[in-house]
Amino acid sequence: MTAVAQFENVGKVYATGWGRRGTRAVAGVSLQIPAGQVFGLLGPNRAGKTTLVKLLLALGRPTEGTVTRLGCPAANLATLTRVGYLHENQHFPRYLTARELLRFYGALTLMPSDTIPARADELLKLVGLADRPDEPIARFSKGMIQRLGLAQALLNDPDLLVLDEPTEGLDLVGRALLRDVIAGQRAKGKTVLLVSHVLSEVEQTCDRVAVLVNGSVVKDASVADLVRDPKTGGRRPLDQALRPLYEGANA
Amino acid sequence: MNLPAAILTIGWLVRDTLRQSLASRLFWAMLAVSAVCIVFCLSVRTKDAPRLATAPGETGYAVPKDDPQVKRLGTESAKAYGIDILEGDELSLGFGAFHVSTARGQQDSVRFLQVWLAGLVAGTAGIFLAIIWTAGFLPTFLDPNHATVLLAKPVPRWSLLLGKVLGVLVFVFLQTTFFVVGTWLALGFATGVFDPRYLFAIPVLVLHFAVFYSFSAMLAVWTRSTVVCVFGTLVFWVLCWGMNYGRHAIIAHDPKGMSEGIRFAAELGYWVLPKPGDLNVVLDDALDTRGFAAGIPEFETARQKEKLNLALSALASLLFAGAMFGVAAWEFRSAEY
Numbered sequence: 001m002t003a004v005a006q007f008e009n010v011g012k013v014y015a016t017g018w019g020r021r022g023t024r025a026v027a028g029v030s031l032q033i034p035a036g037q038v039f040g041l042l043g044p045n046r047a048g049k050t051t052l053v054k055l056l057l058a059l060g061r062p063t064e065g066t067v068t069r070l071g072c073p074a075a076n077l078a079t080l081t082r083v084g085y086l087h088e089n090q091h092f093p094r095y096l097t098a099r100e101l102l103r104f105y106g107a108l109t110l111m112p113s114d115t116i117p118a119r120a121d122e123l124l125k126l127v128g129l130a131d132r133p134d135e136p137i138a139r140f141s142k143g144m145i146q147r148l149g150l151a152q153a154l155l156n157d158p159d160l161l162v163l164d165e166p167t168e169g170l171d172l173v174g175r176a177l178l179r180d181v182i183a184g185q186r187a188k189g190k191t192v193l194l195v196s197h198v199l200s201e202v203e204q205t206c207d208r209v210a211v212l213v214n215g216s217v218v219k220d221a222s223v224a225d226l227v228r229d230p231k232t233g234g235r236r237p238l239d240q241a242l243r244p245l246y247e248g249a250n251a
Numbered sequence: 252m253n254l255p256a257a258i259l260t261i262g263w264l265v266r267d268t269l270r271q272s273l274a275s276r277l278f279w280a281m282l283a284v285s286a287v288c289i290v291f292c293l294s295v296r297t298k299d300a301p302r303l304a305t306a307p308g309e310t311g312y313a314v315p316k317d318d319p320q321v322k323r324l325g326t327e328s329a330k331a332y333g334i335d336i337l338e339g340d341e342l343s344l345g346f347g348a349f350h351v352s353t354a355r356g357q358q359d360s361v362r363f364l365q366v367w368l369a370g371l372v373a374g375t376a377g378i379f380l381a382i383i384w385t386a387g388f389l390p391t392f393l394d395p396n397h398a399t400v401l402l403a404k405p406v407p408r409w410s411l412l413l414g415k416v417l418g419v420l421v422f423v424f425l426q427t428t429f430f431v432v433g434t435w436l437a438l439g440f441a442t443g444v445f446d447p448r449y450l451f452a453i454p455v456l457v458l459h460f461a462v463f464y465s466f467s468a469m470l471a472v473w474t475r476s477t478v479v480c481v482f483g484t485l486v487f488w489v490l491c492w493g494m495n496y497g498r499h500a501i502i503a504h505d506p507k508g509m510s511e512g513i514r515f516a517a518e519l520g521y522w523v524l525p526k527p528g529d530l531n532v533v534l535d536d537a538l539d540t541r542g543f544a545a546g547i548p549e550f551e552t553a554r555q556k557e558k559l560n561l562a563l564s565a566l567a568s569l570l571f572a573g574a575m576f577g578v579a580a581w582e583f584r585s586a587e588y
Contacts, residue, residue, distance in 0.1 A: 014587070057403040059588040077253070080405035091396040093267065095274030107263050108404040110256055136274075152400065 003032040004070060004160050004191040005056055011064035012051050012215075025051040026215040029065070033160075038182055038192040040202040040223070043212035044246050049195045050088065052212070053164055056193070057085060070160060081110050084158030088165035088195075090149045094138035098129050098148050101137065102155060109156045116155075123151035127177065142169035150181060161185055164195045179205055203227065203238040211245050218245050257410035264411060268388065268418020277384045278422070284380075285430040288372060292437035295364065296343040297357040297444075315355075359543070361444040366540045368434050369452040373427065374534055378460050381426070382467065382488070385419050386480040389471035399588050409580040416468050416576060420461055427456050451537040455530065462525040462568045463488055465575035472579040472586065488527065494520045495528040496549060499559065503552035525571050529564040536561065 010029040013022040026048035033039045041049045054060045055067050058074045067074040070082055092101055102120035107113065124130045127147040137145065146169045153161060163182075167175055182205045185192050196202050202209060203223060211219040219226075219242075229236040272278045314320060314329075316338040321329045326336055342351045342360045353360050392398060392415050401411060431453050439445040467484040474480070498521035501514060532550055535541075553559040 054588060059399060059402055061585075061587070077405045077407070080403060083403065085400055085403045087396070087399045089396050090400060091394070093271065093397075095271055096267075100270075104263060104267060105400070105404070108260060108401065108406055110259070110405055149400075 002035040003068075004035045005033040005193070006068040007031040007052065007055070007065065008068075009065040010052075010055060010062045010067055012048075012055060012060065013063045024215060026055075026212070029212075029215070029217055031210055031217055031220060033191060033193055034208065035191050036186070036189045037207040038186055038194060038205050040206035040209035041193060041195045041212065042197075042199070042202060042209050042242065047212040048215040049212055050164060051215075053162055053193070053195060057083065057162065081156060082159040084153035084156060084161045086146075086149045086153040086161075086163045086166050088168060090145065092137050092145060092148065094136065096137055097134045098124060098137065098140075098151075099133040101148065102151060105152050106155045111156055119155060120151075123154055126154075126181075127151045128173075143171055143174050146170050147174060147177070150178065154181065159190055161190060161192045162195075163192065165197065166194070167196065167198050167201055175201065199238045199242065211242060213245060253405075253407065256406050257413075260406040260410040261414040261417060264414020265418040265421055268415055269422060271388070271418075272422045278426075281381070281384070281426045282429065284377075285426065285433055288368060288430065289433040289437045291344070292364070292368075292434045293441050294344055294346045294348075295361075295438060295441045296347065297360050297442050298341040298343070299357050357442060358444055358446070361438055361442050362446055362449075362538070363543045364438060365435070365446065365449040366535075366538050366543050369431070369449065369456070369534060369538060370531065370540070370544070373430055373452065373456055374459065374531060377427075377430070378456065378463070379485075379488075381423055381460055382463055382484050383481055385423065385464065386467055386471075386484065387477040388419050389415060389468055390475050390477045390480055393471060393475045393583075395588050402588055408584050408586075412468070412472070412580055412583045413576070416464070416579075419464060420457065423460050423464075424453075424457050427453050427460075431456075448538055452534060455534045455537060458565065458569065459527065459530045459534075462530070462572045463527075465572035465579070466525075469575045469579040469582070472583045491524045492527050494524050495526045496547070497521075499528070499547075499549040499553040502556060502558045503549040522567055523571070525568040526564045529559065529561060530568060532559070533561050533565055 007029045011027045012025045014025055015022045029048075029052065031052075041052065043049050051060070055062050056069055056074060057080070058069075058077070061075070069076075070079040072079050096104065099120055102123065103116050106116035106120060111119070121130070121133070124133050127150055129144065129147055129151070132140075132144075137148070140148065146166070150163075150166065153163070161182075163178075166178055170178060179201070182192050182194070186207075192205075194202065194206060206223050208222045209219070209226065210217050223238070226241045227235050227238055314334060314336065316326075316336055320334065321336060324332065324334075329336060338352075340353045340356055340360065342353050343349065344351070353363075355363060389412075398411075402408060431450060435445070435449050463484055466487050467480045470476075470480045470483045494517070498517045501509065501517050528547070528550060532546065532554075535544070535546065550559065
């Protein structure tokens with residue numbers, strides 16, 4: 001099994017400055033995200049999920065251990081051309097239109113300039129914004145901005161799609177769209193890393209999940225294994241399987 | 252380092268910043284201020300009193316009415332000697348609403364207005380407002396909710412920062428050019444006087460702004476706070492003015508009993524920090540303002556004692572700006588998001 005991303009004994013302490021002790025976000029995390037799968041990263045608030053995403057995308061540096069992305073150290077920017085990222089609370093420039101934004105972000109993803117306009121229009125259609133390509137983002141609702149964020153993340157047809165709380169602000173139709181996008185990525189053999197609190201979404205879309213609690217991985221298993229009730233052998237809801245793990249977290 | 256990617260990024264960020272400024276009230280507010288000044292210039296009229304006739308090839312000699320020569324000789328005698336007395340010249344403002352008697356002649360009256368526009372309106376109020384108005388560009392851009400996705404793109408971080416900073420400088424350059432060229436043309440069309448020296452104000456003013464914007468950029472990367480950028484930069488501006496003036500005051504007055512240590516510290520501070528006062532002198536020299544405005548005595552004395560080297564001073568200010576942008580880029584390169 002090829003790993004698209006790999007964390008080896010990774011630790012991260014955020015410096016707080018002024019002589020105070022730093023805050024440890026994750027410790028001793030070893031994890032592999034297999035290629036071609038939809039991988040869920042779960043855990044209670046402040047478990048360290050977003051920190052792992054940031055380390056994977058080189059938005060921060062690990063204090064200990066190593067992070068590998070698409071076969072290269074995470075600090076290597078070149079592999080980011082094959083990564084798409086949807087941030088959990090994205091603010092786009094309000095003065096741009098949806099089409100302008102996709103062209104701008106496509107250029108910064110180093111896509112060939114002649115392919116960007118057609119790809120942007122194709123994605124606007126996919127996320128249901130084809131009728132408002134030239135409207136300023138300032139007029140968009142949170143759900144529309146999230147859809148635009150999804151289009152932005154898909155611009156370069158990424159081998160690794162990182163979705164951090166993608167259902168924020170999405171209505172039922174938007175969530176169905178998201179599920180379709182994730183399924184489409186899987187069908188194309190691409191990898192998706194999904195960070196979410198919405199366990200029903202995770203259960204429906206993920207092949208495998210890792211559960212983080214207090215900065216450490218406490219479970220790394222397939223969804224099929226997690227939802228199998230060990231007593232009866234029947235199927236149980238994912239939240240029932242995870243509740244005992246979450247209860248160990250510091251609130 | 253992927254240079255083509257960096258250049259592409261810089262280009263897109265410059266374009267984005269101009270787009271941002273066009274979408275903001277700031278662009279139009281600054282343009283409106285310039286437009287008011289241009290209309291003011293269009294309203295200017297000059298009228299010279301009759302001059303003594305000169306023979307072909309003869310250069311007229313004119314002095315103000317209160318010139319010591321005229322007082323000694325008397326008005327009529329001076330005229331008899333062929334000396335023109337500058338009196339009765341008139342400058343009107345507001346399309347004839349206000350009349351001011353001058354003793355300057357048309358050329359110098361227009362240049363007086365240009366000095367006032369470049370030095371006071373653009374050089375002081377303009378830069379002050381530009382620092383305040385543009386201070387929010389970088390902190391907004393660097394806010395994690397805005398920047399995180401951009402930072403996950405395969406382009407060097409320094410190119411993102413440099414693109415944004417260059418975008419702001421291009422914006423200020425365009426605004427400055429509109430103001431200076433607009434007022435130059437307006438004064439020219441209104442009075443017939445087109446003095447090209449006034450155009451030299453454009454690079455000097457942009458340099459002046461860039462020097463202080465570099466400090467604002469460093470604060471923005473460090474704190475990501477618009478408030479800190481605005482107040483920090485203004486306090487820094489005042490500090491630099493104080494250091495600039497203080498150093499020249501020590502040269503001019505040579506205070507007895509001042510320790511060598513303090514003199515050295517003043518000299519060091521002067522050379523390390525930007526020199527807004529000296530940059531104003533650069534502008535004054537470019538516009539040749541000596542006949543219109545008295546310079547600061549301490550600066551004049553420093554110049555007489557050959558302790559004021561304007562080329563070195565401007566270069567040192569430019570180096571400071573480069574160092575500040577370098578520090579900002581270095582800090583941004585390793586910033587955690």
